[in-house]
Amino acid sequence: MKRRNLLKTGAAGSLVSCSAIARTALGRKPKSDAAALRYEKVVQAARAAFPSPVKDGASDGRFSRLFADALHVFGMLRSGKTFWGKRAPLDYGAARKARMANPMGDARKVVRETAGYLEGMYNWSHPDVHRLHGSATSVSIIGQLYGTLVDANLVWDDLSYRVAEAEVKAVSIVAGLVGYDPDKASGVFTFGGTGTTFYGIKIGLENAQPGAFAQGVKQPMRVLSSDVAHYASISSAAWTGLGTDAVVPVSSGDDNAIDLKALEATLRAIIGRGEKIAAIVVTMGTTDAFGIDDIASVHALRARLVQEFHLDYTPHIHADAVIGWSYCVFNDYDFAGNPLDIPASTSESLQRIRARMQYLALADSIGIDFHKGGYTPYMSSMFIVKDAQKMGLIRRDNTSMPYLFQFGEYDPGVYTLECSRSGAPVLAALANLELLGKQGFQGILSHSIGMANLIKQRAEAIPWMVVTNGGNDGAVAVLRVYPDGVDAKAAYEKEMRDPAARPQLVGTNDFNRKVYDETRRMAETGRTPVFVETSRYRKTPYGEPVVGIKCFTLSVFTDLQSIDNVFDALRTARAHVITAKV
Numbered sequence: 001m002k003r004r005n006l007l008k009t010g011a012a013g014s015l016v017s018c019s020a021i022a023r024t025a026l027g028r029k030p031k032s033d034a035a036a037l038r039y040e041k042v043v044q045a046a047r048a049a050f051p052s053p054v055k056d057g058a059s060d061g062r063f064s065r066l067f068a069d070a071l072h073v074f075g076m077l078r079s080g081k082t083f084w085g086k087r088a089p090l091d092y093g094a095a096r097k098a099r100m101a102n103p104m105g106d107a108r109k110v111v112r113e114t115a116g117y118l119e120g121m122y123n124w125s126h127p128d129v130h131r132l133h134g135s136a137t138s139v140s141i142i143g144q145l146y147g148t149l150v151d152a153n154l155v156w157d158d159l160s161y162r163v164a165e166a167e168v169k170a171v172s173i174v175a176g177l178v179g180y181d182p183d184k185a186s187g188v189f190t191f192g193g194t195g196t197t198f199y200g201i202k203i204g205l206e207n208a209q210p211g212a213f214a215q216g217v218k219q220p221m222r223v224l225s226s227d228v229a230h231y232a233s234i235s236s237a238a239w240t241g242l243g244t245d246a247v248v249p250v251s252s253g254d255d256n257a258i259d260l261k262a263l264e265a266t267l268r269a270i271i272g273r274g275e276k277i278a279a280i281v282v283t284m285g286t287t288d289a290f291g292i293d294d295i296a297s298v299h300a301l302r303a304r305l306v307q308e309f310h311l312d313y314t315p316h317i318h319a320d321a322v323i324g325w326s327y328c329v330f331n332d333y334d335f336a337g338n339p340l341d342i343p344a345s346t347s348e349s350l351q352r353i354r355a356r357m358q359y360l361a362l363a364d365s366i367g368i369d370f371h372k373g374g375y376t377p378y379m380s381s382m383f384i385v386k387d388a389q390k391m392g393l394i395r396r397d398n399t400s401m402p403y404l405f406q407f408g409e410y411d412p413g414v415y416t417l418e419c420s421r422s423g424a425p426v427l428a429a430l431a432n433l434e435l436l437g438k439q440g441f442q443g444i445l446s447h448s449i450g451m452a453n454l455i456k457q458r459a460e461a462i463p464w465m466v467v468t469n470g471g472n473d474g475a476v477a478v479l480r481v482y483p484d485g486v487d488a489k490a491a492y493e494k495e496m497r498d499p500a501a502r503p504q505l506v507g508t509n510d511f512n513r514k515v516y517d518e519t520r521r522m523a524e525t526g527r528t529p530v531f532v533e534t535s536r537y538r539k540t541p542y543g544e545p546v547v548g549i550k551c552f553t554l555s556v557f558t559d560l561q562s563i564d565n566v567f568d569a570l571r572t573a574r575a576h577v578i579t580a581k582v
């Protein structure tokens with residue numbers, strides 16, 4: 001029997017024949033098909049649960065119907081609310097009691113049960129969901145799905161074939177976009193924005209102490225980032241073995257960007273003590289306020305210090321641009337001619353963003369999240385280095401990987417932390433890069449900025465509200481609300497400057513937590529906006545954390561109605577707190 005036909009019979013026929021042959025070989029009497037062993041019947045049923053590896057009408061039909069059923073069930077979860085389906089209380093107790101059943105389940109039933117786990121999840125695309133993760137395009141969802149269907153493994157091209165080509169292509173497109181020379185740059189997709197920082201710090205560590213890959217860290221080594229940077233640097237320092245104490249938080253200015261004077265003083269102190277610098281992590285778009293570090297000045301400072309102290313290495317600059325990278329689409333936008341008719345206030349914001357983002361290529365490596373600024377599903381993150389040779393610093397010895405890389409042209413697995421690495425995030429990202437092009441991104445980002453600016457403008461006009469990140473441009477407004485009888489602007493100003501205002505600041509923090517909690521309680525209906533609380537938007541100069549209510553405008557579906565809803569919800573929640581309804 002030809003293999004193709006053998007596969008097509010798909011079930012007991014081929015199995016029974018095979019096992020009959022096996023039994024003959026073992027000297028046992030062959031059994032008839034009807035008398036097939038029970039496990040063979042199980043395999044027969046199990047085979048029907050896999051998509052057929054060859055064209056097979058019955059199996060293909062089964063798969064398509066199951067898929068259609070899955071999409072149908074999913075469609076039923078669309079309720080118009082801010083979450084999918086219903087939002088019942090979570091029951092971890094029951095989940096912990098779960099044990100594996102004995103018999104096989106039914107595919108359709110399993111799909112329906114699986115869909116049940118989607119219930120209650122926020123619908124990221126919903127215009128009233130104001131979180132740091134926005135809409136994912138249809139093509140990126142399909143890209144992710146295709147990657148899953150063929151199950152590409154990017155450890156090398158033997159296991160991923162053209163999906164490997166897709167990774168190289170996506171890296172080249174992004175390299176060109178951020179201003180790297182695509183012929184010299186290199187990159188890989190990895191496990192989230194944290195993974196990109198992890199790679200940046202790891203390469204920086206090897207750069208500062210060659211041979212650390214084999215021998216471990218032998219000398220005091222520091223990582224610098226601003227005090228409003230994401231904790232990805234802290235995680236990476238811990239997991240590289242540098243230790244979290246190696247991370248030196250450098251103070252930031254009112255614009256939520258790293259304070260250059262403080263950075264210089266910190267660098268001088270570190271170098272003066274004879275310690276090394278694994279990485280200076282600049283943040284190109286902070287998590288809360290969208291502060292953007294002045295990378296050009298950081299780069300110039302590094303050059304000065306390397307020369308002045310005759311350093312035998314150049315400290316690595318890693319740019320955490322996981323949120324901000326996509327604004328590079330404006331690097332060559334003609335703001336004067338303004339072909340997209342971007343409104344003036346949005347254009348001014350975008351030009352201020354560009355003033356910093358256009359120097360992103362000064363970084364030695366960059367972290368990029370497509371699941372933040374790139375409209376893909378979780379998770380799709382790219383680490384990219386300006387000089388491909390730098391990847392050689394984290395290359396393993398080939399003899400340690402006897403199972404792989406005997407042939408082929410593309411073997412990122414020799415330096416990636418991961419061995420198996422799914423191709424799905426690559427296809428999701430590439431699909432978006434190709435679908436949206438620069439113009440698509442320009443349009444969506446302009447919309448997000450316009451919506452965030454509108455929230456800020458309206459908030460500024462409300463006497464009981466302040467915008468804490470008014471000095472930042474980005475798709476987020478960080479708001480702070482005050483009780484009645486308080487001049488919010490004056491109170492905030494005092495809280496931010498005067499240590500004597502500490503009790504007032506602590507009280508306002510508490511008030512904001514209560515108002516935020518009330519917005520959450522109201523949002524359980526699925527009919528009112530979903531915000532994010534930050535328990536430390538930044539610290540005051542006297543060290544007290546400032547609580548804020550964050551409102552992202554990343555969903556492409558954010559519109560004027562959703563902006564009205566933002567203020568209605570905050571007004572109602574505040575009133576409930578004041579009248580002690582909560």
Ligand SMILES: Cc1ncc(COP(=O)(O)O)c(C=O)c1O
Binds near residue numbers: 192229
């Ligand atoms: C600025 C910044 N860097 C890094 C990260 C970590 O990214 P991920 O959650 O994808 O690991 C985040 C997440 O919000 C972030 O805002």
